[in-house]
Amino acid sequence: MFDDIKKNKNKTLVIIGGFIIMITLILYYICLAFDVSAPVAIFVALLFSILSCFASYYNSDKIILKVSKARPATLEEDKKLVHIFEALMISSGLPCQPKLYVVDDPQPNAFATGRDPEHAIICVTTGLLEKLDYYELEGVIAHEMGHIKNYDIRLSAVVTVMVGFIVMLSDMFTRICFYGRRRDRDDDNKGSAILMVIGLIFLILGPIFAKIMQMAISRRREFLADATAVEITRNPQGLISALKKLDADPNELNSVNNATAHMYIVNPFKDNPDKKKRKAGLLDTHPSIDERIEALENLE
Secondary structure, three states: OHHHHHHHHHHHHHHHHHHHHHHHHHHHHHHHHOOOOHHHHHHHHHHHHHHHHHHHHHHHHHHHHHHHOEEEOOOOOOHHHHHHHHHHHHHHOOOOOOEEEEEOOOOOOEEEEEOOHHHEEEEEEHHHHHHOOHHHHHHHHHHHHHHHHOOHHHHHHHHHHHHHHHHHHHHHHHHHHHOOOOOOOOOOOHHHHHHHHHHHHHHHHHHHHHHHHHHHHHHHHHHHHHHHHHHHHOOHHHHHHHHHHHHHOOOOOOOOOOOOHHHOOOOOOOOOHHHOOOOOOOOOOOOOHHHHHHHHHHHO
8 A cells, every 4th residue: 555655646746747748848839829939939838837737736626626516514514424524534544634525416426635635625425425324425435535545636636637727728729720820930940840749749639648647547546445445444345335326326417527537436427327337448437336346345
């Protein structure tokens, strides 16, 4: 587990560096599309990408909560959630108490976010509170505590915000091309031409790279968080039962999008109920429920 935590911290630095390069090249190409000189384009692109990554790192939790339309949990409205959470804090080993939030949505689901355990957030839907019993809800909350404990939240939050940013840049460039903004002057600088080509490639393939990165991050961390939840609760059956209920629920989550979907304990986008998959597909951000249940049963 300690090796995984260290890997998550290192992956975060690598991903931030990679996104700075990717965003810089994309913005460089967009600047050239507006006839900005190459030196100015490089400066603007690099400065903007560094500032955006810095802002994403320190404000990712706020951005995600706003996108998810979450509200703070209260003892008056969410008594069961607060009591289970406080009881789990004793055995969780977390250094600080995460903040609790609730999304008003009928689909039972949950996620954790934040840049570290000292600035962590656990968010659940009202559907989760209504449809799960005490031990099932305990398993789900412990799973999210596992993400916090394993530093999954930092990696996931940074990727979520940056994926959204890349998609926004791609959309911006599409609009530029649609309205016919093109460079019509020659540029003999071979270095600038190379950067421009690389930027165009990243611009086109950026959303695909981001999707692949989400998949690489999500699958293993779900298994690890499940194992950590069992370590906290000593009750794998509670989480197994919860996963079955979450998988069987037909409701769609209204406040989710492609950038935030990988954060949830189960995929918030529902597949055809007649085509349940025993194994995760190539483009799935989550392992299948059958795979996760089998792994939990092996822990008993």
